[in-house]
Amino acid sequence: MDADIIISGGGVAGLSAAAIFGDAGFRVICVDPAPPVTERDVEGSDLRTTAFLQPAQSLLDEAGLWARLAPHAEPLQVMRIVDAGGEVSEPRIIKEFDAGDISEKPFGWNLPNWLLRREMVAHLEGLETVEFRPGTGVSSLFTREAEARVGLSDGSKLRCRLVIAADGRNSTVREAAGVPVKTTRYGQKALAFAVTHPIPHEHVSTEIHRSGGPFTLVPLPDYDGRPSSAIVWMEEGPEAMRLKDLPEAEFEAAMNERSCLLFGPLKLASRRTVWPIISQVAERMYAERVALVAEAAHVVPPIGA
Structure with a gap:
């Protein structure tokens, strides 16, 4: 196996998952076709914000990530x-x-989402168990009961035990896994x-x-x-x-x-x-050797968050 877990998506959800599983000792490779925008006032920066409720904050704290985020967090x-x-x-x-x-x-x-990306990427650099590959995306997925095989946009192919789809509402991994969605x-x-x-x-x-x-x-x-x-x-x-x-x-x-x-x-x-x-819900939040998280699994309007 090239990794225990391959995560598709370098947004807040994907980077959080990489930090949490990496801290737990799993070998993680996180990929995203676009390098994360980590500055506030440049084109492409995500000016939305994420509110971490108490259970999420506790999880990030256990994973050793919250200490880096706390100075920037507004209660x-x-x-x-x-x-x-x-x-x-x-x-x-x-x-x-x-x-x-x-x-x-x-x-x-x-x-702010742009700041979360900046701090999370910096945190992953200190984890020996995690490899972050910005500029590389998932191009193919093949699964069996025992493993998943993931093709990347750079031509490489990786084997892992679990693929996490954290690649957003238009998830490439979800589509490759054949999981339909209902969109409103x-x-x-x-x-x-x-x-x-x-x-x-x-x-x-x-x-x-x-x-x-x-x-x-x-x-x-x-x-x-x-x-x-x-x-x-x-x-x-x-x-x-x-x-x-x-x-x-x-x-x-x-x-x-x-x-x-x-x-x-x-x-x-x-x-x-x-x-x-929009609202969007996947028919199920898993497939063979695949787990869907965040907007790959469900999208809710801001008022419903």
Whole structure:
């Protein structure tokens, strides 16, 4: 065997799996056709964020990865839901849920996806059991009861005991394994970007609901000395594309109206990215010698995460 486990996908899920299995002593090879983008303000960086809830944080801690992530993690202490429906974009009903009511820890910890990739890749470099091959993808899959044989885009062929599909909603491994998916499209898109604001978020994640979809502000560490949040703004597809292409001043005016100014005037602090909103579920989350994880197994809209 060339490895115990071959992981297809070098995103947050694939790199997490590589760190966890590598720390457990398994020989892991992780591949991804595209080198990970590990800088915030370059083309192709993923400006979405990932919230690690308590069980996920504990798992990463056991694997020795959390110590590297903790300095960059923003606690999610309070979940605030705001009804801002009606003709005017202003709060009508506000409900807050505090993690302190049920636990000594926050609900979770939020980190930007581009930063997670940077820190996870750096962590894997210190694991003798893990080999990360960015720029190389899976091109073929052949399985039997005893093993899997994986062909890579560089022409090499590897044998392993398990293949993990962490290669996203359009998973090459899932397709090669013959696992069908059911996809639902909602006609919505999500704008993802970062902002700064004068009023500190105080570790509060805020969802502001109106027609078109929620406008969610998730706490980030300060940026350029100012409080900062990541925003996921869901809208009907054409409206989301219109907003993305607005001049910056007009876009800021629109997002400030939509935010109800709960954190004061928002200032755009990154480029704007757009993501399609779909639900997708694999018929099963495994095949012979194959396991599906993350978006290769199931995709949920941000509001359902």
